[in-house]
Amino acid sequence: MTKAIKLLTALPPPQRARLMELAREVSFPEDTRISEAGGTADRFWVIRSGAVSLDQRVDDLRRATVAGLGAGDLLGWSWLFPPYRWDFGAVAFSPVRAYEFDAAAVHRLCEEDPRLGLMLVRKVAEILAHRLETTRGKLLEQYAMNRRGVV
Numbered sequence: 001m002t003k004a005i006k007l008l009t010a011l012p013p014p015q016r017a018r019l020m021e022l023a024r025e026v027s028f029p030e031d032t033r034i035s036e037a038g039g040t041a042d043r044f045w046v047i048r049s050g051a052v053s054l055d056q057r058v059d060d061l062r063r064a065t066v067a068g069l070g071a072g073d074l075l076g077w078s079w080l081f082p083p084y085r086w087d088f089g090a091v092a093f094s095p096v097r098a099y100e101f102d103a104a105a106v107h108r109l110c111e112e113d114p115r116l117g118l119m120l121v122r123k124v125a126e127i128l129a130h131r132l133e134t135t136r137g138k139l140l141e142q143y144a145m146n147r148r149g150v151v
Contacts, residue, residue: 005130006072008046008099010123015116022106023099028092035076041084042103044076050096054088063089067131077124079103 008016026045028034034045037057051070055063066088069075075098078086084103110117 005123005126007074007123007127009072010126011116011119015113015119018109018113018116019101019106019120020099022101022109024101026098026100028096028098030092030094032092032096034090034092034096035086035088037086037089039086041076041078041086043100044074044079044103044106045098045100047071047073047075048097048099050098051093052090052096053093054090056088067135068093074124074127077128079106080121080124 008020011019023046025048028050034052035041037055047069049071051068052073052075053065054067054069055065058064069090075090076086078084080103106120110120
């Protein structure tokens with residue numbers, strides 16, 4: 001399995017600096033719902049410290065945790081692709097500090113600097129591919145345990 005890609009450190013310094021001009025420092029107390037699946041994806045975050053759980057609603061009462069994120073991880077990619085709706089919910093598993101980016105401002109920056117826009121899309125795509133690979137592995141492991149009767 002490949003190493004997780006961290007968005008900010010993956011960008012070359014000049015592009016990272018331009019993006020960071022749009023960053024706003026935010027914090028979320030433990031157990032704060034940061035986003036809800038289906039909600040408007042008008043921002044994204046890069047986690048500075050703490051842990052975030054991504055979840056999916058199973059039914060009206062239950063949610064299933066699908067991934068955990070920590071320092072350096074990108075939280076939110078739905079802002080980049082229409083219809084700009086969150087695919088997963090996110091909750092602060094511990095106190096979280098993060099850089100928050102307004103999606104509209106980042107879209108404008110990418111239009112002004114197409115090189116940055118291309119780099120950003122490529123890095124987000126790499127992050128998504130890595131997360132898909134990780135999720136696939138977890139699902140195969142769960143399937144194998146269920147087949148063996150280990151639950």
